[in-house]
Amino acid sequence: MKKRVIAMLMCIILMASLFAACKKDDTAEKEKETSTNTETATDAADDKAEATEAPKEIKEFTAFFDREGIELNDDNEVQQLIAEKIGAKCKETWLTGQTAEEAVGMLIASGEYPDFMNWSPELQDAGATVAIDEYFDKFPNIKNFWSESQWNTLRQADGHIYSMPQFGKINEKVMDTSQGGEAFWLQTRVLKWAGYPVVETLDQLFALLGDYYAANPTEADGTPVIPFEILAYDWRYFCLENPPQFLDGYPNNGRCIVDPKTFAVSDYNITPTAVRYFKKLNEEYKKGIIDPEFVTINHDQFLEKISTGRVLCFVEQKWDFQTAEDAIKSQNLEGCTYVPLGITIDPGMSEMYYAANEAAVLTGGLCITTSCKDIEGALKFVNDLLDPEIVTLRSWGVKDVDYNVGADGLFTRTQEMRDNAVKSEYKAAHGCGYGYFPNYTGMNPDGINAMLPDQQPAEFFVGLKPEVQECLTAYGAETYVDMLDYNEIDGYEQPWYPMWSFTNTITTETPGGLAWEKMEETKHQYLPSVVIAEDFDAAWAEYMEAYKAAKPEDFFAEMQEAVYARIELVQGKNVRP
Amino acid sequence: MKAERIKEVNVKMTWKEIVKQRKLILLSLPFVAYVLLFNYVPLVGWVMAFQKYKPKDGFFSSKFVGFDNFEFLFVNNPDFIRVIRNTLAMGVINLILSFAFAIAFALVLNEVVHKGPKKLVQTISYLPHFLSMIIVTGIVRDVLSIDNGIINDIFIKFNLIDKPINFLTIKPLFWWIVGLSNVWKETGWNSIIYLAAITAISPDLYEAASIDGAGRLRKMWNITLPGIKPTIFILLLINVGNVLNAGFEIQYLLGNGLLQPVSQTIDIYVLKYGISQANYSIGTAAGIFKSVVSVILIFLANSSAKAAGEERLF
Incomplete structure (x- = not known):
């Protein structure tokens, strides 16, 4: 009799452990979610002076881009610096060993997405994207990034905008020194x-x-x-x-x-x-x-x-x-x-x-997915990344480390700084361009320098x-x-x-x-x-x-x-x- | 052999019997649950094959389209027919090569008298089994490379060719490259089971044959092979069902644009339409086709084995 009880117990435990195993994952997942929620719940203060005084919680977003890219080290210096300034950072992951379509298809099949992705018609079709146009008034940097007529070309069948094209926004004038294409x-x-x-x-x-x-x-x-x-x-x-x-x-x-x-x-x-x-x-x-x-x-x-x-x-x-x-x-x-x-x-x-062009009709770009728990926070992150100070951090790096500032406000680099900029280890440990988030080309927002070091006329040739x-x-x-x-191809003439x-x-x-x-x-x-x-x-x-x-x-x-x-x-x- | 088969017991399923066997039933429950959860519940997804499935709408609101997806696959679609051809061809080549090489290898290895070398050879031969496909394809690429690839080097040394050949651009060779790569990877591993079967053969038979004056080859042919025949048949039956699982990784990783017409298998097609194009319905339909054909193949093989009076699965 005793033996039988033990046998029954064993069976029950076996069964229970099977379900417990499933459940454990669930709770772990939940815990993770709630932890990101609490992290994101405290809205980052806009006041920068306050930000430097009190260490605030840093929101962490995730992004997957269907392109090959350099994965930054977790303790990347500029990324950390930006995070401290704007109260948010984003872990970017890139394509490895798959084609872009497969990687995105897998995510769609799983139904779980990182917070940010590159827009694709498949994602849109799967209902994985979030309409962002309703939030635009709160985020002037995003709203003003493209003109109204450009934004309007992005409207989907339901009249909403789901993506923010990252590239090709020319600030002031074309500064290209290099053929990017x-x-x-x-x-x-x-x-x-x-x-x-x-x-x-x-x-x-x-x-x-x-x-x-x-x-x-x-x-x-x-x-x-x-x-x-x-x-x-x-x-x-x-x-x-x-x-x-x-x-x-x-x-x-x-x-x-x-x-x-x-x-x-x-x-x-x-x-x-x-x-x-x-x-x-x-x-x-x-x-x-x-x-x-x-x-x-x-x-x-x-x-x-x-x-x-x-x-x-x-x-x-x-x-x-x-x-x-x-x-x-x-x-x-x-x-x-x-x-x-x-x-x-x-x-x-x-x-x-070579054709300088700011397209009049836009497609694709960065989108926020339905898995994102804090849409406003994510948009604020993108908005803050377009802040002049942050833009410079993203494209030039840290003052006196990656570039020097002359009396006239012109940025220059030493040969060592230039050498660092092409080293992949240095880039992974130090630089953080957030390259697949919206950014300007042409002039830096300060109106003096070029957007990128390689485009600085004085800097380019000696470099x-x-x-x-x-x-x-x-x-x-x-x-x-x-x-x-x-x-030059005029976006209006050749839309x-x-x-x-x-x-x-x-x-x-x-x-x-x-x-x-x-x-x-x-x-x-x-x-x-x-x-x-x-x-x-x-x-x-x-x-x-x-x-x-x-x-x-x-x-x-x-x-x-x-x-x-x-x-x-x-x-x-x-x-x- | 036949006498050894366990007599089938016919027990009527009654409540009494269930109560009597409750411990056994309880013990098996977790595994039944496992199979249900991971092997049968996903079959619900097959409904996609008969819908125009959109992830946004889910199973319940997607439009039913009957057999439209199957029609897309089979009517006026030479691509899919070619994909089936490739899968079958590579499956059959793999099946034949892996059987022939594994059995031959087991027979030869069995003839090695010294224990040490035998163990060493056996261990080395099944090492590649543990390599992942990405590494195997890397090795295959290197071996076949025109830039110091060993095969081209040897051919040139022996003056068989005067210019390196880019093997991975020659369509007729691709199936055989896949087949031989599989042989390299799996022969050692596959032969283990035959070696085990050989050890079960009574030494008396060999002794008797020796006394009758049989040589090594004769003993191999008349004792060893018949001795492992049941094993061979059972494995053959199991593997016939796997013919359409001709592989995915190796073709995917070794293939290139040029080889597409010979390298695409059903699995790659499913990946391409189902995942890359987000056309889950077509992908599922192709998957169903594969499963159905595999089941039919198993039944065919099994009943022909039965008709021939050989070992069978069920």
Whole structure:
């Protein structure tokens, strides 16, 4: 009998422990929630004098951005400094080992989100985003960040605004010294070796690469030089896919070409220039100029190759290989830093690689999710980050540590400060840009300095490596932008620009969206095979057949309508034929 | 062998019987609860396959669309058909290679007389089993690399080729690369069970065969193999059901844009539509298809084993 009781007891305990195990997690979760609540309950005082006196509770927010980024150390100095000033901080996490869509999809499937995310149509569709326009009056920095007409372009079907675009707000004037976007990037040593020739066309570029490679097939340590690298991984295959639009002298609409006069949308994938470009790549591949491994490498491996200094030339967006460029700088690899070239298909054309633009029609941006327990607190955090003092902390760092202030209020840096700024350990331990939160470009709010150290005219040129200075001077340029044609795209005159922001809002629900998905898949598969094909013409024909099967006309019809809709939205006129 | 099978007992389920077995029932309850909670409750999600599911609306307010999602998959969708082909091909290749190599390895290892080397070889051979796929694919990439990859190096040394080959761009090779990577990872581990089965074979049989003048190969063929035949069949049956689980990680990690047409498996397709495109309904429909086919395969294999009078699962 006793035995039986014990056996029964054991069973009950086993059962109980099973449920207890589930429950424990629950309570732990609850505890966590309540703890963040109490933390956030005390509203941060606006008065800064008071803030410095009494240590107040610091609200902690979480953010996930579907981009690769540097995770800051938990005790990051500037982050801590900002937290003490505004009473809030945010733990940012970034993409690791997944594609952006998968990472966001997983979060949607789980139904639990960090406080801040990058807006996506899927998130909106899942009801994961919070309308923020009702709070705007309380947060003037956010409200004034974009103009009213710009904010209005962000209204969703229900009339509310759910996101705050972070980038492209030009404060006062454009201060760009660097090409942040796409270009053919070439190492200065190649240009120096050839005596700084004019390199305008694709043919000239590859002739130069071929000559240099023939003369210098290996690095000093014997590793082979890679004359041309292509990034064809995931969504970053744009480096292989979209040059035809630039080669024809159009700006980076990214999905199509828009004629500024007729507003007609056309497809750069099938232009004669596209054929010439891919045929050229195919020829160069056969000659061994293009890294045969380009088909199989991912973005990390790509950056790794760039960082070794072995790669002479490639197409990329500057922000996307900045870390590799920094690595080259901190290793002091002679002649291996890159300058942008505005390559066109024929000589004597104007190009639009660089285009200063504040878009009139906005999409996406930072959004607050339904998992956020303190929406006002989160918005206050974003609002405070736009405070002039905090803006300077984010972009320049700490006074006397990261920059010095002259008598005229101009910021300068010593060489040591400049070196620190490109070290990844230093950035993780000290710097805190909150890069995916809204921030200005152009001028610093103080009206004296540039927004970023690299854009400070006096600071920029002396901060360059001597080899780059020499190269720029040889071409009569003072900045990277001077290496390219200077373009400004007026957001009001050309409100459709950039069209890629429209494709970020479509889903596979519409025929155009589905066609876009198919086109992407087809191009992703066939473009590398076209480049490495034995018989280019046959491979191209095969590609074209598959491409047509994806029904690109559905997609471009939607793009055309989007162009008309954007013109109507901003200029108020109907230009549909 | 057949005589050993336990006779099935037919006990009628009555309240009396339940009361009599209450301790057993109570003991099994936690595990029944576990299976219900983690294996059956999630099946509720299958309802998504028949809806136009939106996370915002949930199961209850999403629109029912009948078999539209299945129609999307099977009618005029060469992509999905190709995905099924890839999954089946890689599944079958994996099945055959893993069986052949594991059995052969067990037989060969069994012939090693010295205990020490045998143990050493066995231990080393199953080490890769404990590596995660991301590491295995890293090793595979390195081995196949054109930049000092060992295979290209060897081929060039022996003058078989004059220029390194980028193996991961050649479509017909991909399935075999996946299959052989699996062989490398799992052969040692899979052979453990056969080695165990071999030790259960009575030494008398070998002695008798030796006296009759049988050599090593003869003994392998006529004693060892028949001895482990029941094990082979049971494992084969279990694995046939897994054919459509041809893998996800290895294809996902080794694949690239160019290899897409041969590397995408059903699991990757589900991930792509279900998670990346947030089209949960299509993802679920593809998942259901996979489960149904797997169940059918198991039943087919089992009944054919039954018809052939061999070991079977149920």
